[in-house]
Amino acid sequence: MFKKTLVLATAIAALHSPISQADQDVLIGTTSASSSHYGYFVAVSKLINSTAEGVKSSVAETGATLDNLRRLKRNQVDIGLVTTNTMSAAYNGTGAFEGAAVKSKLLWIYALAPQNVVVRGDANINSLEELSGRKFNPGIRGSSTEATSEKVLALLGIEVDAVRGSTSDIVNGIKDNRLAGYVKSGSGMKLDASSRDIAAQTEIKVLGLNDEQLQKVKSELPQLSIVDVPANAEMNLPAYTAWGFGVGASASESLDEDAAYQIVKVVMEDTEHQVAAMANLKGQNMAEMTLKYATSPLHPATVKYLEEQGYTVPSNLID
Numbered sequence: 001m002f003k004k005t006l007v008l009a010t011a012i013a014a015l016h017s018p019i020s021q022a023d024q025d026v027l028i029g030t031t032s033a034s035s036s037h038y039g040y041f042v043a044v045s046k047l048i049n050s051t052a053e054g055v056k057s058s059v060a061e062t063g064a065t066l067d068n069l070r071r072l073k074r075n076q077v078d079i080g081l082v083t084t085n086t087m088s089a090a091y092n093g094t095g096a097f098e099g100a101a102v103k104s105k106l107l108w109i110y111a112l113a114p115q116n117v118v119v120r121g122d123a124n125i126n127s128l129e130e131l132s133g134r135k136f137n138p139g140i141r142g143s144s145t146e147a148t149s150e151k152v153l154a155l156l157g158i159e160v161d162a163v164r165g166s167t168s169d170i171v172n173g174i175k176d177n178r179l180a181g182y183v184k185s186g187s188g189m190k191l192d193a194s195s196r197d198i199a200a201q202t203e204i205k206v207l208g209l210n211d212e213q214l215q216k217v218k219s220e221l222p223q224l225s226i227v228d229v230p231a232n233a234e235m236n237l238p239a240y241t242a243w244g245f246g247v248g249a250s251a252s253e254s255l256d257e258d259a260a261y262q263i264v265k266v267v268m269e270d271t272e273h274q275v276a277a278m279a280n281l282k283g284q285n286m287a288e289m290t291l292k293y294a295t296s297p298l299h300p301a302t303v304k305y306l307e308e309q310g311y312t313v314p315s316n317l318i319d
Contacts (some may be wrong), residue, residue, distance in 0.1 A: 043277035119181030121203030126234035208240030260301035
């Protein structure tokens with residue numbers, strides 16, 4: 001009798017609990033806890049828990065994009081941080097994912113990572129092709145920046161004298177004029193801290209794609225985005241066009257579509273929680289960013305939400 005009463009009491013308590021047993025638990029795979037992107041997803045998780053109907057969220061520290069894609073494929077996480085270029089390769093089963101496609105679909109994009117080609121102002125380099133033969137770092141070893149930069153440079157027929165090293169090694173090498181420059185992900189539409197550090201001691205230039213190069217990248221490397229970076233008056237840098245990729249969230253195939261819709265809705269419509277975690281999001285239209293920079297199919301929940309808001313979703317983003 002006691003056991004029956006306890007079971008009944010537990011069931012009644014569940015019905016009145018703030019998080020019903022009918023709610024879906026969602027685990028978000030992120031990146032290192034030291035990254036600002038980890039903090040972003042902590043804010044997203046809090047937003048989901050306080051706002052999204054029928055969903056309870058938690059965050060796991062992971063090894064970022066590649067690790068998250070593997071976890072998404074194994075249904076070990078429900079949502080994962082991804083970069084759009086790697087997500088595109090995974091979805092299409094190309095490159096490192098040949099024969100092992102990950103049919104995860106993008107939920108939203110929240111940040112851009114233009115790949116900035118930064119060189120010393122006195123290096124007598126005024127175009128990408130003039131990098132040929134020069135000591136140059138294509139990106140920190142093992143990074144998405146290195147992988148994408150080497151593909152772009154090879155596509156454009158540019159053979160640099162590649163120098164490898166940590167961020168601090170490369171920055172010091174540029175400052176000391178031991179190498180001409182490097183490729184470094186931007187912080188949104190701004191140069192990252194290491195590039196600004198170099199600029200504090202020596203004049204810099206940022207090299208962009210010309211029209212012919214732009215068309216070649218778009219045609220041959222469709223997993224990359226083309227980013228128009230505005231002029232920076234403070235640093236005396238003109239506007240330029242870079243290759244790059246978006247940073248966003250993708251869903252496992254098993255994520256409930258109603259839960260996905262609730263999450264997309266609260267994320268797209270939030271104007272406080274995410275900005276508090278990542279100031280670059282202030283004033284950004286996440287719906288338009290997602291449509292502009294996605295390079296693989298969007299989740300059906302995202303397509304539904306965007307169409308409800310009056311957006312036309314291109315056919316290449318629907319599968």
